Amino acid sequence: MRPYMPPDSSSSFSDSLVFDNVAIDLDGHRLITLNARIAPGEIVSVMGPSGVGKSTLLAYAAGFLAPAFRATGHVYLGQRELTGLPAQQRHLGLLFQDPLLFPHLNVGGNLAFGMPASIKRSERRRRIESALADIGLAGFAKRDPATLSGGQKARVALMRVLLSQPHAMLLDEPFSKLDAALRHDMRQLVFERIRARGLPALMVTHDHADAEATGDAVIELLPARESEHDGMLSSPSNAQSSAPGLQHAKR
Amino acid sequence: MANADHLPDSQVTVRPSTYARLLVLAPLATATLLIVPILVGLAGAAGPAFGWLPVLGGKTLSLDPWRALWDTPGLGSMIRLSLVTGIASTALALTIVVLFLGAFADSRAFIWLRRLLSPLLAVPHAAAAIGLAFLLAPSGLAMRLVSPGLSGFHSPPDYLFPGDGWGIALIAGLVIKEVPFLLLMSLAALSQCQAEQRTHLARSLGYAPTTAFLKAVLPTLYPLIRLPVYAVIAFASANVDVAMILGPSTPPPLAVSVVHWLNDPDLSKRFMASAAALTQLGITLLALAGWWLMECLVACLGRRWLTDGRRHTAHRLGQWLGGGSAWISVTLLGASLIALILWSLATWWPFPVLWPTPLSLANWQRALDGLWPATLTTLALALSSTLLSSLLVVGCLEHETVNRRTMGTGASLVLYLPLLVPPVAFLFGLVQLQAQLQARFALSPGFFSAALGHCLFVLPYVFLSLAESYRRLDPRWSQLSAALGRSPAYTFVRVRLPMLLAPIAVAMAVGLAVSIGQYLPTLLLSAGRLTTLTTEAITLASGGDRRLTAVYALAQLLLPALGFAIALWLPRLLHHRRRARRN
Known part of the structure; x- marks a missing residue:
């Protein structure tokens, strides 16, 4: 089912990430409904006020949904169904708000952590070096991650995910903790890499600039309860249906 | 502070x-x-250890107490017992706790066990030890459960428990009390090392849950629980109460001997007891030093393992071992309490009858x-x-x-x-x-x-x-x-x-x-x-x-x-x- 991939190829998997009739409930209340097909290289943004269930959707896709939630529907990567798989078999690269570099490993170790075990030691070292050079951090392999700046940490975290050869990306407000100048550069870098590899990506964000920068589709999630009385919302694309959850606007 | x-x-x-x-x-x-x-x-123990204890007439410094201690038969066994039970019980308890956390940190079983922790911690060491002895002794509850049906025994079999020469009963008694303590200490520390986010990150990179915990969380968790672990080693290598109930008696671990010599009617034994008390301090320090060396060894050997990219190391084993042993130690503790209750209400309870009749408050x-x-x-x-x-x-x-x-x-x-x-x-x-x-x-x-x-x-x-x-x-x-x-x-x-x-x-x-x-x-x-x-x-x-x-x-x-x-x-x-x- 997986197309053959030479180990360090950056060509595409050309599989779409598909959300098929996904519905997530909490205590009997419908939180989110979603139908979406994300093409390779496409970065779909999920927006909405905090507490609406953006992170829940991401946790569901990644396989970490807390037991309190109930979910129905299916998630596919191409033909492969992900829904029943444990998180570690989904091959979805997750990029968090925080870079979450392991303090017990150096920068090179953090990158090696993401690489498949099948790659031998000398090759691992070579790829670490080239990945670091790629993000302007050549020679940083032995550094303690605590000594890096915020932007450097974010770049290392991105490379760690990419070295793990994911089949799709999930971005959880990845730029929200960076300052304005860095945010722009990091956005460019992340989007460019995702597109270069032809990965479908789902990005949760509350920053409109993030969504605009992708130029791709935006999904607005509205609060389930407040959406029943209109006008309370300050959502920009308010012309949509007020059914809780699903609003899929293609721009 | x-x-x-x-x-x-x-x-x-x-x-x-x-x-x-x-x-x-x-x-x-x-x-x-x-x-x-x-x-x-x-300081008060150091004086008599070198012969200085005016109340008992020791007014000159000498090495006689140490010589007397050295000549005590079985001293080597006492020291070996203290060291082995101390390190083995701690290693076992820590392994159980780590594997359990790794395999079950998100599960319902975990939430259950978490609720049981405080009551389990409140069980005094002596009560747990007595209960364990009543449970696993030849005529204990466990043997009655399988006799005569499965085991074929009509009279209690002949094995030594508690008090076996290897100290296995003692190690078991220490482990069932150390597991809840280390688990509680780890839970407090887990929140400080972003455990959930890190396991999620590692799992999204393809790591199996136990492996994710071992490679991404444990290296930062361990330094946070190091002092509690050291306290467990010190307790296990020097405890008296559990050892008196479950440990071997000929010879007992060193700490028990110290108490015996101290209570000896022959007051001159107090000099030797002081020397033995200081020796106990040395033994505990030795156990701690040994553990520290093992830490260094594990850290050194583990460094390459952390980044080798293998995603399933120890996963199956960890799940079986962690789940199984954590529940075994909790079950042992629970069953020990049942054994205690039954014995306290029993009047006539011959082997291999499982349930004593009549039950009475006599x-x-x-x-x-x-x-x-x-x-x-x-x-x-x-x-x-x-x-x-x-x-x-x-x-x-x-x-x-x-x-x-x-x-x-x-x-x-x-x-x-x-x-x-x-x-x-x-x-x-x-x-x-x-x-x-x-x-x-x-x-x-x-x-x-x-x-x-x-x-x-x-x-x-x-x-x-x-x-x-x-x-x-x-x-x-x-x-x-x-x-x-x-x-x-x-x-x-x-x-x-x-x-x-x-x-x-x-x-x-x-x-x-x-x-x-x-x-x-x-x-x-x-x-x-x-x-x-x-x-x-x-x-x-x-x-x-x-x-x-x-x-x-x-x-x-x-x-x-x-x-x-x-x-x-x-x-x-x-x-x-x-x-x-x-x-």
Whole structure:
């Protein structure tokens, strides 16, 4: 089912990430409904006020949904169904708000952590070096991650995910903790890499600039309860249906 | 307990309130209470070890006590037992805890076990040990369960438990009490190392859950629980009560021998006992050093393993071993309690009958005469030591809060000092000193010194139990109160204290449980004059009366359980009344 991939190829998997009739409930209340097909290289943004269930959707896709939630529907990567798989078999690269570099490993170790075990030691070292050079951090392999700046940490975290050869990306407000100048550069870098590899990506964000920068589709999630009385919302694309959850606007 | 790290001088100096200045006394008093008795105690053991004990006529320094100790038959076995049981039980307990956390951190089983933790921790060591002996002995509950049907035994089989020469019974008894303790300590530390996010990250990179925990969380978790682990090693290598009940007797572990020699009618044995007490200190340090070397070895060997990219290492094994062994140790503890209950109600219970008939309260009635005064003494000791400890602990934490100090490594070492130095080493010296003082100032051993002795062990646990909640309280509550013009003292009484009532109550219940479980300090510092439930249960356990032993062990267990019940119920009651008034 997986197309053959030479180990360090950056060509595409050309599989779409598909959300098929996904519905997530909490205590009997419908939180989110979603139908979406994300093409390779496409970065779909999920927006909405905090507490609406953006992170829940991401946790569901990644396989970490807390037991309190109930979910129905299916998630596919191409033909492969992900829904029943444990998180570690989904091959979805997750990029968090925080870079979450392991303090017990150096920068090179953090990158090696993401690489498949099948790659031998000398090759691992070579790829670490080239990945670091790629993000302007050549020679940083032995550094303690605590000594890096915020932007450097974010770049290392991105490379760690990419070295793990994911089949799709999930971005959880990845730029929200960076300052304005860095945010722009990091956005460019992340989007460019995702597109270069032809990965479908789902990005949760509350920053409109993030969504605009992708130029791709935006999904607005509205609060389930407040959406029943209109006008309370300050959502920009308010012309949509007020059914809780699903609003899929293609721009 | 706080580090005096100086804040940079601000232009405007605010004069600290009397309350804030009074609070400085709390860490001072606490440090004094914890350090002085231990140093004095160790010094008190060092004198007689080199022949100096004027009361008994030792007025010249000599190496004779060491020679006598050296010539004691079985010394090598005693030392080996202490070392092996100490390190093996700790390694086993830590492995169980780590694998369990790795395999089950997100599961429902985990939530269940988490609820069981506090009651399990409250079970005194002696009661757990007695229960385990009743469960696994040749005529114990476990053997009855499989006899004669599965095993074919019509009379108890012939194997030695408790008291086997290898110390397996002793190791098992230590492990079932260490697992809940290490689990609780790890849970507190997990929140500090982003455990959930990191396992999620590692799993999204393709790592199996156990492997994700071992490679992404454990390397930062372990340094946070290192001191508790060291405390477990120190306890396991030097404990007396569990070893007296479950350990071998010919020869026993070194710490037990020290107590025997100390209580020997031949007073000249005290010189040798002192030398042995110092040797015990050395053995515990050796066990700690050995463990530290293993740590370095594991860290060194593990470094490449961490980044080799293998995603499933130890996963299956970890899940089986972690799940299985954690439940086995909890089940053993639970089944031990059932064994205790059955024995306390049994009258005629021949092997291999599983259920004793008739059940009666006769054993309890028979025990009542002795049980009542022992309970009162136990309670008096527990209440006084817990009250004093809680007062000091709250004082220390208030000092941290009000004077904005943080606790440094030195301060945590002081806190762990009584848990790291073998009690038998320093208590013994304290007893020698007490004897000197008694001879000179007619200061008799008894309740007061025993209660202070209990504080040495109660205080660290009260602190460990309360500190996390105290430090996590949102500082804005206090800032709000100050902004409304309230003094720090008023804020403490009317804001922090009520908000922290629940954790304070639990910490006090922990303190009571620790005090109730104390054996050695009670025995030694009161010169055997105080009879508590614990001293009585342990004395009875070495005799043959299982029914009476079970009654005392259960009473010893019920008291702390009662403490926890009150601690959980009291804040709810107050809360409920507040809500009722509002409606």
